[in-house]
Every structure is written in structure tokens, then in C-alpha cells.
Amino acid sequence: MVLSHAASGGSSDDSVHSTFASRYVRASLPRYRMPENSIPKEAAYQIINDELMLDGNPRLNLASFVTTWMEPECNKLMMDSINKNYVDMDEYPVTTELQNRCVNMIAHLFNAPLGETETAVGVGTVGSSEAIMLAGLAFKRRWQNKMRAAGKPCDKPNIVTGANVQVCWEKFARYFEVELKEVKLSEGYYVMDPEKAVEMVDENTICVAAILGSTLNGEFEDVKMLNDLLVKKNEETGWDTPIHVDAASGGFIAPFLYPELEWDFRLPLVKSINVSGHKYGLVYAGIGWCIWRSKEDLPDELIFHINYLGADQPTFTLNFSKGSSQVIAQYYQLIRLGFEGYRNIMDNCQENAMVLKEGLERTGRFNIVSKDQGVPLVAFSLKDSSRHDEFEISEFLRRFGWIVPAYTMPPDAQHVTVLRVVVREDFSRTFAERLVIDIEKVLHELDALPSRSSGPSLQHPNGDTVSEKDLARQREVVSVWKRAVAARKKTQGVC
Structure with missing residues (x-):
């Protein structure tokens, strides 16, 4: 006689189920109280690993000075x-x-x-x-x-x-x-x-x-x-x-x-x-x-x-x-690195910072706030922030995966807002060039959007007048996008 799968007791064996079809991922886990029962280690790993996927990519977190890459031997x-x-x-x-x-x-x-x-x-x-x-x-x-x-x-x-x-x-x-x-x-x-x-x-x-x-x-x-x-x-x-x-x-x-x-x-x-x-x-x-x-x-x-x-x-x-x-x-x-190795890495960081700085200067849209002598980073602000500001650039760059902080200076320079890119060891020349390209894309998109302080009508960059209906629709798109960004945006420090 051939036993059915259910009769053999197979239905109670979680190991035969797909991870994503198991009961452990079909219900919300407790967030504030420890669960009453244990779950298999594979399920615990998968659940946590999946949620961590919603974090930003550390390599693209240009807000942080903290190291995000080390050699496998050191790991x-x-x-x-x-x-x-x-x-x-x-x-x-x-x-x-x-x-x-x-x-x-x-x-x-x-x-x-x-x-x-x-x-x-x-x-x-x-x-x-x-x-x-x-x-x-x-x-x-x-x-x-x-x-x-x-x-x-x-x-x-x-x-x-x-x-x-x-x-x-x-x-x-x-x-x-x-x-x-x-x-x-x-x-x-x-x-x-x-x-x-x-x-x-x-x-x-x-x-x-x-x-x-x-x-x-x-x-x-x-x-x-x-x-x-x-x-x-x-x-x-x-x-x-x-x-x-x-x-x-x-x-x-x-x-x-x-x-x-x-x-x-x-x-x-x-x-x-x-x-x-x-x-x-x-x-x-x-x-x-x-x-x-x-x-x-x-x-x-x-x-x-x-x-x-x-x-x-x-x-x-x-x-x-x-x-x-x-x-x-x-x-x-x-x-491992010795004096020679550290010097080579810092030289490379400084060179990549200069590539980024020069790329931003070519846009003609930014003032460079950082100095050539110092930590290899580039701090920059908009020459004209009357229509759109640095915080909007920061938000839009997240669409490309980049985490670039925008913040105001301390007293008595709090009226100055800057963006900052920290160049670490794993920030390559290609990254620097790619970031400039993406910033240019963001600037182009912002130029096509209404100003934060627009009145009932707006002049489009091509010279056409934007209708009130189109203006309202654009504002709604921007509003929805900002809410979506804010919902997943982490609190940004400057350290």
C-alpha cells in the first residue's frame, strides 16, 4: 500500500517546504515582545536577512567616514x-x-x-x-x-x-x-x-x-x-x-x-x-x-x-x-600596509576627491566649500538655491543608490547649506565619475520641476507656460516622491 504524503506525516516537516512558503514568513513576527515559540535557524536567518536588504548599501553611503571594506584575510x-x-x-x-x-x-x-x-x-x-x-x-x-x-x-x-x-x-x-x-x-x-x-x-x-x-x-x-x-x-x-x-x-x-x-x-x-x-x-x-x-x-x-x-x-x-x-x-x-601602503591609499583617496571636485565645478552650479588640504572629501553648495535646494538633491540622489547628506552649518553660518561626499578607500575613480553623471541627471530633473515657492504659473525651461493643471499634477508627483523618500530615509548625522 502506498501512503499519501499527508498520511506519512510529511506535512508537519517544515524542511520539505519552500522557505518562502513556510508558516514562519506568512505571518508578521512580534516586534515588541519576545515570541512564545522557537523557529528554525534557517527561517530566522532568512527573515532577518530579507529585512536587512532594505538598508542602504554601505559602499554607497557617502555620508559616513567609517570604513566599509576590508580584505578577506582581515575579515x-x-x-x-x-x-x-x-x-x-x-x-x-x-x-x-x-x-x-x-x-x-x-x-x-x-x-x-x-x-x-x-x-x-x-x-x-x-x-x-x-x-x-x-x-x-x-x-x-x-x-x-x-x-x-x-x-x-x-x-x-x-x-x-x-x-x-x-x-x-x-x-x-x-x-x-x-x-x-x-x-x-x-x-x-x-x-x-x-x-x-x-x-x-x-x-x-x-x-x-x-x-x-x-x-x-x-x-x-x-x-x-x-x-x-x-x-x-x-x-x-x-x-x-x-x-x-x-x-x-x-x-x-x-x-x-x-x-x-x-x-x-x-x-x-x-x-x-x-x-x-x-x-x-x-x-x-x-x-x-x-x-x-x-x-x-x-x-x-x-x-x-x-x-x-x-x-x-x-x-x-x-x-x-x-x-x-x-x-x-x-x-x-x-x-599589512605599512607607511607605504597607507600613503598610497590616502594619495588615491585625495586624487579621487579632486576628480569629483573638478566634475562638480564643470557643471557650473556649485560652490566648493571644502579645502584641497584636509580630509579627502568634497563639500559643496548650490550657487543658486532659489528654485531648489541641497536637500532636494540629496533626496533625488537616493534613487540612484547614493546616500549624500545635506546639512546646515553651525552658528553663525547656519544660513549656509552644503552637501558632502566622503571619499573612502573603496570609492573608486569610476564611482567619482558616475556620481557626477548622476548629479547632473538630478539637476536636469529638478530644473524641469516647479520651484518650491512657485506661484500659480511657471515658465518651463523650454519657454512654454505650464498650465495650472499641469503644475498641480507636477506638485503632486513631487509631494508623493518626497513622502516616499522620507518614509525610508534614515536620520542622517554628519559624523
């Missing part, structure tokens, strides 16, 4: 070490050694005043945000100790920065109760003015923060001028106000493209530097570094010692447990 190293908890130094001593090697290599790259056998002072962090928190705490504690020793109040510390600083500086100020004194920007000058910054320094200033690679337009601030002006003011006042350099974006660029530029520990008032390994350090997101000039610049009372993981282990981080993969990947990149 394998990361996956092989993903189960190691970095904080357990006694259990994973080789990983700890690799972190220490990275700290020393980066310190020497930044010209730290170290002897041949002297160990650098620094730590790996989750990113530059954590590194800045640690550097800021060190400055605050050193200032408090100095003020207490002099019998002076130490309850109103402040820090001087430009208004172009990344949001992590605002977080530090708010979290750790430090007044943030910002040097306002002005149209055409989008970085901190060193003279204005030094004027704002007082006895309660724990440090002045300079940015090597502004998030807004990639420009390097003049750390050398800041150092010289601050040295003079310190001599006049008897203070010893130091400098921290936020080199999150530029720290892995300046040593290779501009080796003669003085911004690092060659300047005597630079006491600490942070850099993002996951930006132009060429590692996936999750790694930053903070380097101090000397042991005296990192107060001992901020370093904790633990012994319950097997041995005495010093630690100075905001996080405790964290993965080892990014530390190992950073060491891979440093020894």
Missing part, C-alpha cells in the same frame, strides 16, 4: 577572534600585546617624544567618542588637582572649541559638567579661529580642543598657530592651558599626505590626541585610540586595577567588556 581574522573578550587580558595576552603594539606605532606616527625602548601611553577605545571622553576626564582631573593645590575653586571648568566640533564634545561637556565655550563660525570660514579661541581661554579652561579634519568640510584647523598663541598667553598669565587634538578623521591622513604639517606632539602644548581606527585607520566600526604625550598627562587616580580575571590588570576605559576583533584588525592593517 577572517576578525571572525576568528569575535568570541574573545578584550578586557580579559590575562586570558588573551597576545591580543593585549597587539593592542600595545598599535598604541606604540600610532604614538610614533604622531611624533610622541619617546625613546627607542620607551613605552607609549595610550589605550584602545570603542571609537573617538570614548577616546575624547577619556582625554577630557584626564584634562579635568589635572586641572582640578592644580587648582586645589593652589587653594582655588575648581567647580567651574570649561573647554574651548570651535562650533564645528562633533557632537561627542557636547556630550562630554554635558555628561561631565564642563562648560563648552564655542568659537562661532562665519560664512567662508568654517573652522575654529585660533585667535578667537585663545581670547576665550581663562584660568578655568581645562584645554583647547582643535580639530584635525572638520566633520563639516574636512578642513584641518591651524594647530600650530593655536599652540604659538597659547604659549604666549600662558607666559603672560602664568597658566599652563594645554591642547587636545581631535584627529578622529585626519590622524591617519596628515602623517602620509602632509608629513611636514605640525599638528601633533611636535607642538609642546599638545598633550593628547584621539584618532578613529575605524575611519581612515581602515578598520570596520568599533575602534578608536587615545594617545597621551607622557605618563604625567594621565593622572594615576583615573587608572583602575582589577585582579578578579586572573592577574592585576590596569584599565582606563568607559566600557568594560568589548570584542577583540577590531584591535586585531587594526594591527593587521598597520603591518
Whole structure:
């Protein structure tokens, strides 16, 4: 007798069903509560993988400075070490050694005043945000100790920065109760003015923060001028106000493209530097570094010692447990590429940025806001935004897959709106040329659409008058398109 499929019990075996015909994809999954029952691993994978397809393509995310490509060998190293908890130094001593090697290599790259056998002072962090928190705490504690020793109040510390600083500086100020004194920007000058910054320094200033690679337009601030002006003011006042350099974006660029530029520990008032390994350090997101000039610049009372993981282990981080993969990947990149490899990559990024800049200039429609010397990016704004603006260009470019942010400048240049394209290692010459072509297509489409502030009639580019009916229809199309874009558009930062 031949049994039917149902009689044999086959209908209850999910493995015989098509993935997309199984009951696990035929009903909505719970979004706010854990489901009562388990599902097969294949179904869980497929459901999550399919939903992730709705994300943007990281390679085309030109808003981000963060690395989106690494070599397969490095990817394998990361996956092989993903189960190691970095904080357990006694259990994973080789990983700890690799972190220490990275700290020393980066310190020497930044010209730290170290002897041949002297160990650098620094730590790996989750990113530059954590590194800045640690550097800021060190400055605050050193200032408090100095003020207490002099019998002076130490309850109103402040820090001087430009208004172009990344949001992590605002977080530090708010979290750790430090007044943030910002040097306002002005149209055409989008970085901190060193003279204005030094004027704002007082006895309660724990440090002045300079940015090597502004998030807004990639420009390097003049750390050398800041150092010289601050040295003079310190001599006049008897203070010893130091400098921290936020080199999150530029720290892995300046040593290779501009080796003669003085911004690092060659300047005597630079006491600490942070850099993002996951930006132009060429590692996936999750790694930053903070380097101090000397042991005296990192107060001992901020370093904790633990012994319950097997041995005495010093630690100075905001996080405790964290993965080892990014530390190992950073060491891979440093020894794999060496100085020569990093220089070649940064040269290529800069060349591709120039190709993009020249292509935009040929359109005759944009002002270039970024500088040739700085982070390899192109920031640009419309010469005429009376009909359509930069935000519309950003939205329309998403149709081609490009994620290009549009944003306004900080005070007092908030009336200036810019678009920004960050050129990373995986942004090729072909990408640069293709992006220019797509921007030209977007401009042509926008030229054919009604202005945001159009009246009852509109003159079409070909000279014909657009009827009220056609105008209403065009506006409806634009409105529907904008709603569709907004529905899937993620919140865009500028970091």
C-alpha cells in the first residue's frame, strides 16, 4: 500500500517546504515582545536577512567616514577572534600585546617624544567618542588637582572649541559638567579661529580642543598657530592651558599626505590626541585610540586595577567588556600596509576627491566649500538655491543608490547649506565619475520641476507656460516622491 504524503506525516516537516512558503514568513513576527515559540535557524536567518536588504548599501553611503571594506584575510581574522573578550587580558595576552603594539606605532606616527625602548601611553577605545571622553576626564582631573593645590575653586571648568566640533564634545561637556565655550563660525570660514579661541581661554579652561579634519568640510584647523598663541598667553598669565587634538578623521591622513604639517606632539602644548581606527585607520566600526604625550598627562587616580580575571590588570576605559576583533584588525592593517601602503591609499583617496571636485565645478552650479588640504572629501553648495535646494538633491540622489547628506552649518553660518561626499578607500575613480553623471541627471530633473515657492504659473525651461493643471499634477508627483523618500530615509548625522 502506498501512503499519501499527508498520511506519512510529511506535512508537519517544515524542511520539505519552500522557505518562502513556510508558516514562519506568512505571518508578521512580534516586534515588541519576545515570541512564545522557537523557529528554525534557517527561517530566522532568512527573515532577518530579507529585512536587512532594505538598508542602504554601505559602499554607497557617502555620508559616513567609517570604513566599509576590508580584505578577506582581515575579515577572517576578525571572525576568528569575535568570541574573545578584550578586557580579559590575562586570558588573551597576545591580543593585549597587539593592542600595545598599535598604541606604540600610532604614538610614533604622531611624533610622541619617546625613546627607542620607551613605552607609549595610550589605550584602545570603542571609537573617538570614548577616546575624547577619556582625554577630557584626564584634562579635568589635572586641572582640578592644580587648582586645589593652589587653594582655588575648581567647580567651574570649561573647554574651548570651535562650533564645528562633533557632537561627542557636547556630550562630554554635558555628561561631565564642563562648560563648552564655542568659537562661532562665519560664512567662508568654517573652522575654529585660533585667535578667537585663545581670547576665550581663562584660568578655568581645562584645554583647547582643535580639530584635525572638520566633520563639516574636512578642513584641518591651524594647530600650530593655536599652540604659538597659547604659549604666549600662558607666559603672560602664568597658566599652563594645554591642547587636545581631535584627529578622529585626519590622524591617519596628515602623517602620509602632509608629513611636514605640525599638528601633533611636535607642538609642546599638545598633550593628547584621539584618532578613529575605524575611519581612515581602515578598520570596520568599533575602534578608536587615545594617545597621551607622557605618563604625567594621565593622572594615576583615573587608572583602575582589577585582579578578579586572573592577574592585576590596569584599565582606563568607559566600557568594560568589548570584542577583540577590531584591535586585531587594526594591527593587521598597520603591518599589512605599512607607511607605504597607507600613503598610497590616502594619495588615491585625495586624487579621487579632486576628480569629483573638478566634475562638480564643470557643471557650473556649485560652490566648493571644502579645502584641497584636509580630509579627502568634497563639500559643496548650490550657487543658486532659489528654485531648489541641497536637500532636494540629496533626496533625488537616493534613487540612484547614493546616500549624500545635506546639512546646515553651525552658528553663525547656519544660513549656509552644503552637501558632502566622503571619499573612502573603496570609492573608486569610476564611482567619482558616475556620481557626477548622476548629479547632473538630478539637476536636469529638478530644473524641469516647479520651484518650491512657485506661484500659480511657471515658465518651463523650454519657454512654454505650464498650465495650472499641469503644475498641480507636477506638485503632486513631487509631494508623493518626497513622502516616499522620507518614509525610508534614515536620520542622517554628519559624523
